[in-house]
Amino acid sequence: MDMQLTGRVAIVTGATANIGRAISLGLAAEGAALVAVGRDVDAGARLVDQAIAAGTEKARFVAADLGDPAAPALIMAAASELGDVAILINNVGGNVGAGFFADSDPASWAGDIDLNLGTMLRMTHAVLPDMIARKTGAIVNIGSTAGLVGDYMLPVYSAAKAAVHGFTKVLAKEVGQHGVRVNCVAPYGTVSRDPAAFSKGSRFHPDSNFFGRAFASTSPKDMEKRSRQTVLGRPVAYAEEVASLAVYLASDQAGFITGQVYPVDGGSLL
Template sequence: MELDLRDKVAVVTGATANIGRAVSLDFAREGAKVVLVGRDEEAGARLVADCTDAGACGAVFVAADVLDPASPTRVLEAADTLGSIDILVNNIGGNVDQGFFVDSDPDKWMADIDINFGTVLRMTHAVLPGMIERKSGAIVNVGSTAAIVGDYMLPVYSAAKGAVHSFTVVLAKEVGQHGVRVNAIAPYATISTDPAAFSKGSRFHPDSGLFSKGAASVREEDRAIRQRRTFVGKPFASPEEMSGMVLFLASTRASFITGQVYPIDGGALL
């Protein structure tokens, strides 16, 4: 399928790991110009090289933490070297902690909200004026199935991803008149087996210990409640199984689609 993405300028946040990395490489294979945003400069340099080898018409890495309100300006400055931004993929997300809400630390609530929702607001707010002026653009947000069903022991993360979904819908209503489309995907558990997909800033990096620490505190009863099954022969998705939908939604082949949230869950929500 021809997606007409050659020479399009696509900004991908959280680009150096997992879903973001797969999306970046797929844009590169389509001949897009990619602006890769992440915190791990070593992983960023590798990704620029990989995108160039894959066929990107241009690739630049921006070492930026989008939790910093000043970082979107730096991203826009880097993007200007490649051209006007056609596509924004808001991919940054993660959970700072896990456990029951009653036991949660209020000092950590805003961290979960900011990494999952605040980053979306910041980057979108920075990119939108240019898209509106040009009467063209596509935004794809990465939400989560947690926003649809509420992931057990991830209350604030689930709520923040729910905000991403709601924002996707209302923004599509606001900017459709300006030729800008806004959609989202809602991934189920997505884990890469490629060591290159684990940047130092990723919660999936083995050194983070986030998942091992959480697993040690889960009782069997809680594990049973959290358990879901897929119907595609494997328990987890790969990043490449998410990136295809992101590219489609960003492309002209999806020009009549806006304000939608697409679960990619292997049937886990059935």
């Protein structure tokens, strides 16, 4: 299916690893002009080369930390060199740690909230005025099944992702009259089949050991409670499976779809 994205400027945050990388390459394969945002400059350079090989004529990497309130202005300035922004993929997210809420340090809550919700709010706020003025645009937020059912031992992360889902719906109501669509993809656990697909900042990078540290003191009983069964014979989604839905929602093929939250969960919510 031709998504008719050739030449349209698309910003993807968290673009250098896993879901963000797959979405970036999916958009590039459809001919979109890619503005890939991340912190790993080496991974960003590789992604630009891969995007051009995939089919786009224009791709650039913007080194930025979305935790910095000044980052959206930097990103928009870089994107403007390619043209008007038609697509925003708010992909930055993840959990800072794990554990029970009663045991949590209140000082840690802001990290999960800003990483998952604050970054999305700031980037969306940056792109909307021009989209509204031009009466067109597509925003795709990456949520999580954690925001639908609540992931055990991830209380603040789950709440932040639920907020992403809620914001998707209310923003769609606000901006639909201006021709701007807003949707959300809510993946279950997702990994890339390419071991080289994880940048240095990724929780899945071999040097990270993020999950080993986050759940180091978790009992086997609690780890069992954390698991959810899929109905498809494997426990995770592949990044490309999440990306294909995001690319579709960003395209005019989904021109009558807005305000929706779509799980990519292998039937785990069943």
